[in-house]
Amino acid sequence: MKPISVYVHIPFCTVKCGYCDFNAYAGMDALKGDYTAAVVRELSGYAAVLRERRVVSVGFGGGTPGEMAPSQIAAIVDAVRSVAALDPGAEVSMEANPGTSTLEQLAGFRRAGVTRISFGVQSFDAAELAFLDRIHSPEAAAVSVPLARAAGFESVGIDLIYGLPGQEVAQWRRSLECAIALGPDHISAYALTVEEGTTLGRRVREGEIAAPDPDTAAGMYDLASDLLAAAGYRQYEVSNWARPGHESRHNQVYWTDGDYLGIGAGAHGYLDGERYENIAHPRAYVAAVASAPDISARPAVANRYRPSPAMAMADWFMLALRRMEGFAPAAFEAKFGVPVDAVLGRTLADCEAAGVIERDDHIRLSHRGRLLHGEVTARAMAELGAAG
Ligand code: SF4
Known part of the structure; x- marks a missing residue:
């Protein structure tokens, strides 16, 4: 059977960070129950596709999937299992933020079938976290990895951001060293990008803060390459390093032209040469999916096209x-x-x-x-x- 992956978008966050242009919303927690039901229903509409395929990975991204209840994540994983053959070694991954999931919640995600978790740590520096509008502290970041290990995760990752306006190379080195000291299996490092339509974009445009300096960011990227290689992490993608065997299987599907379903608000999918994009706003998405008489008619899809x-x-x-x-x-x-x-x-x-x-x-x-x-x-x- 041909392999396929499933991406599930969870659009909820506690606050909307000033640099973020993802399809993510704060203040919509009351929608989580209906949203879970809509995701489960949308998945059922792909039963005919999934029955013919081998699901090699399920990836929860966002937003902050770690802010869902374990029972909600379990309902979605079960919905995939109920219509598809999950590969014996299938990867089920999710993103979480440090400090928002307790040990009990993390253990609940593990029991729900999640095999791999990565934390949006971004930095171990309190001032940098404040600049990024992140609600966690460096201390919460530092306990995220041991907490996930205690919950039973064998694959734990950390995401970092570099190239902040005014960030010194020494500060970046400290964050890298803190990350390495925690011994995660996977580290992602992304340069901060200033996106139009974000609060950061407006502040840079209005001259309130300087744009990140590309030469400094280039030096930081080199430093990450050196320190991570010396610590035993192999770079396998432009922004990703892993210990052997801990490369993200889900992301590799994107990079190797594999098919994947995009489920949830604003999710993108790629199926048999066609790309599609779901309705972006969570309330509109839930309404479209919940009211559709025929779920196999893919009511969540807002736009689909076959690339030239x-x-x-x-x-x-x-x-x-x-x-x-x-x-x-x-x-x-x-x-x-x-x-x-x-x-x-x-x-x-x-x-x-x-x-x-x-x-x-x-x-x-x-x-x-x-x-x-x-x-x-x-x-x-x-x-x-x-x-x-
Ligand atoms: S937590 Fe992540 S997804 Fe949510 S607003 Fe912040 S950067 Fe965006």
């Missing part, structure tokens, strides 16, 4: 280059029926000449190129005529 060949190639190239191993040119040709050099020759030649891309039997970003993933993919889109 150029767009599909650009997406594939962009995702494949996120992985450290890159891709074999033969894999591109097998997928699209055309050699990669015939459609992306100029981008590849220029990037190779600039030392941004390396080639042997695979094409991959060089160490320097990892910081330029966005620029490389923008060039590729332009060459393919897929920009915009």
Whole structure:
């Protein structure tokens, strides 16, 4: 049976952080029960698809899935199991914030079938956490990993953010060292991006705070690469490091062109070459799913489209280059029926000449190129005529 993954979006958060442009909302806790029921119903509408597939991973993202009750997470995992064959080693992952889940809740998530948890720690510095509007303390961040271990999780991750305005390299080093000292199995490190439509975006635009400095952020990325490698973490993706065997299986599905269902408000899915996006607002999503007479007609879907060949190639190239191993040119040709050099020759030649891309039997970003993933993919889109 062909593999598939299931992404479940949980849009609830205690506060909306000023830098966040995810589909996440504060003050909607009263909707959690109806939302869980809607997710379960939406999943039942995909029974015919899931029955023909092997589910290799279920990923809860958000928002803050860790702020759901374990019984709500259990109901959703059970709904997947009731219609699909979960692979024996299937990964069920969720994101949580430090300080919002007790040991009992974490143990409840584990009993619900969650196999892997990652905490949005972001920083171990109180001032940085305040700048990011995070509600947890460095102390709560420090107990998150041992708490998850005590709850029975064998795969525990930490997410960090670097490149904050005014952040010193020494502060970033301290956060990295604190993270490493906790011994998580997986560490993600993302550069802070200033997104339009966020409070941070407005503050930067109005000159209240300086935009993050890209050169400092580049130095921080190098520092992360060095410290994490020295501590035994292998970088397997532009922003992700893991101990052997703890790479995120769920995210690899995205990076390797695998099919996945997107369930929940604003979730994106990719099924048999078609991309789709659900209704974004949680209340509108719940109303559409709850009132639909025929759930198999996919009432949650707001927008669906089959990417043009150029767009599909650009997406594939962009995702494949996120992985450290890159891709074999033969894999591109097998997928699209055309050699990669015939459609992306100029981008590849220029990037190779600039030392941004390396080639042997695979094409991959060089160490320097990892910081330029966005620029490389923008060039590729332009060459393919897929920009915009
Ligand atoms: S907790 Fe995460 S998802 Fe929620 S608002 Fe903050 S950054 Fe966004």
